[in-house]
Amino acid sequence: xxxxxxxxxxxxxxxxxxxxxxxxxxxxxxxxxxxxxxxxxxxxxxxxxxxxxxxxxxxxxxxxxxxxxxxxxxxxxxxxxxxxxxxxxxxxxxxxxxxxxxxxxxxxxxxxxxxxxxxxxxxxxxxxxxxxxxxxxxxxxxxxxxxxxxxxxxxxxxxxxxxxxxxxxxxxxxxxxxxxxxxxxxxxxxxxxxxxxxxxxxxxxxxxxxxxxxxxxxxxxxxxxxxxxxxxxxxxxxxxxxxxxxxxxxxxxxxxxxxxxxxxxxxxxxxxxxxxxxxxxxxxxxxxxxxxxxx
Ligand code: ATP
Numbered sequence: 001x002x003x004x005x006x007x008x009x010x011x012x013x014x015x016x017x018x019x020x021x022x023x024x025x026x027x028x029x030x031x032x033x034x035x036x037x038x039x040x041x042x043x044x045x046x047x048x049x050x051x052x053x054x055x056x057x058x059x060x061x062x063x064x065x066x067x068x069x070x071x072x073x074x075x076x077x078x079x080x081x082x083x084x085x086x087x088x089x090x091x092x093x094x095x096x097x098x099x100x101x102x103x104x105x106x107x108x109x110x111x112x113x114x115x116x117x118x119x120x121x122x123x124x125x126x127x128x129x130x131x132x133x134x135x136x137x138x139x140x141x142x143x144x145x146x147x148x149x150x151x152x153x154x155x156x157x158x159x160x161x162x163x164x165x166x167x168x169x170x171x172x173x174x175x176x177x178x179x180x181x182x183x184x185x186x187x188x189x190x191x192x193x194x195x196x197x198x199x200x201x202x203x204x205x206x207x208x209x210x211x212x213x214x215x216x217x218x219x220x221x222x223x224x225x226x227x228x229x230x231x232x233x234x235x236x237x238x239x240x241x242x243x244x245x246x247x248x249x250x251x252x253x254x255x256x257x258x259x260x261x262x263x264x265x266x267x268x269x270x271x272x273x274x275x276x277x278x279x280x281x282x283x284x285x286x287x288x289x290x291x292x293x294x295x
Contacts, residue, residue, distance in 0.1 A: 003028045003150055003181045004049065008058035011044055018044040020205040021058065026150075026183055031176055033192035033199030034185040041205045042185040043083060046154050049183075050080060062150065076104070079148035083155040083185075085135040087127035093138045094123030100142035108145055115141040118167050133159035144171050151175060151182045157191060169195060221254040223278040224263075229271035238263060 004026040011019040018041045026032040036042050047053040049060045051071030060067035062074045087096050097112055116123050119137045127135065136159045143151060157165050172195050175182055186192050192199060193213065200210040209216055221242065226232075227250050235251065236244045240259030245252045255263050257279070264275075 001028045002026065003063060004032075004183060005061040006045065006049065006058075007060070009045065009048060009055050009060060010057040011041075011048060011053065011055050018205050019048075019055070022202065022205070022207045024200045024207060024210055026181060028181055029176070029179050030197040031172060031182040031184060031195050033196035034183060034202065035187065035192055035199055036185075036202035037187055040202045042202060043154055045202070046080075046152060046183075046185060049152065050075075050078075077148060078150045078152055079143035079146045081136075081139045081143045081151075081153045081156050083158065085132075085139040087130070087135055087138060089128035090126060092124055092126055093121055093130065093134070096127060096138050097123065097142045097145065101145055104146050104148075106146055108147075112141065112145045115144055115171075118171070119164060131159070133161065133164070136160060137164070140168065140171075144175075149180060151180060153182065154185045155187070156184070157186075157188065165191065222257045222260060224251070224253055224255055225274075225276040226251040226253075226267060226272060227274040228267065229273055232267055232270045235267070238266060 002025045006022060006024050009019050009022045010017075022041070022045065024032075034042055034045070044053065048055045049062060049067050051067045051074065054068055063077060065074050067074065087093075091099070094116075097116075101107055101112065119141060121134060121137045121141065125134075127138070130138065136156065140153075140156060143153070157168050160168060169191070172182055172184070182195075184192065184195065196213070198210070198212050199216075200207045201216075202208070229249070231249060232251065235241060235253070238259075240256035240263060242254045242256075260277075
């Protein structure tokens with residue numbers, strides 16, 4: 001069942017066409033990544049999903065409801081963490097978290113304390129003295145302490161240090177285990193790689209690719225390091241082999257991931273002593289798209 005459906009969404013700010021007709025669907029219980037560089041249209045998409053912005057064309061549906069017309073009902077069932085967190089300067093972090101929990105009619109103090117400890121937040125400090133990372137922690141704890149069905153997180157870890165990023169990842173795994181759905185926007189690809197079931201890549205207001213990581217990996221190449229006993233004949237002529245370097249029967253090259261088994265079968269005839277294969281990172285995949293090479 002799809003929990004979030006974005007249909008042909010278009011939005012312009014004056015002459016800037018921020019969204020050029022985007023489509024994707026998030027299934028119930030999945031963690032969905034929304035990846036793109038700064039200015040790609042991630043926040044604009046999220047704002048239309050939240051019913052804060054009205055789309056020029058197309059629409060978003062959350063829980064089968066219309067994002068613009070049914071925003072109030074939708075908001076009761078979602079938790080949202082914005083990219084830029086602004087808090088009331090005179091309240092403490094703990095008070096802000098309580099405020100958000102009360103707004104939702106929730107009061108799970110045990111969960112709140114657990115999260116405060118996990119994120120190592122001092123909740124007694126006034127928000128005006130918090131760093132960007134600490135403000136982000138307050139927003140994250142408020143969201144994660146809730147019993148929402150769908151969590152919409154806009155660049156949630158951009159101000160967190162690596163240790164806290166780990167904590168965040170654990171929390172996302174826990175949400176998934178609990179059957180919740182998560183929509184996670186990011187330009188940090190390694191973060192998404194570990195967490196997401198599926199993802200869409202957005203660039204200049206257009207979705208350029210959607211699918212599971214495995215679906216997207218076939219678009220790029222696997223790096224191979226190989227040592228053989230005998231010289232490999234005809235390797236450079238094989239289909240799907242690129243960028244070949246050889247020194248003393250030590251070979252380094254890239255292959256089309258689709259051709260993997262065919263190429264491995266071929267080289268095995270030359271007595272493989274050592275083989276190392278590195279799958280492409282999302283970073284590489286993304287760079288290919290970002291530079292527009294594969295379009
Ligand atoms: P970032 O990670 O930098 O927030 P993003 O992917 O979230 O980027 P958006 O903030 O959605 O991207 O911006 C998409 C495009 O729309 C950009 O070109 C941006 O400059 C433009 N834009 C966003 N908000 C406004 C606005 N209020 N007025 C005019 N242009 C805007």
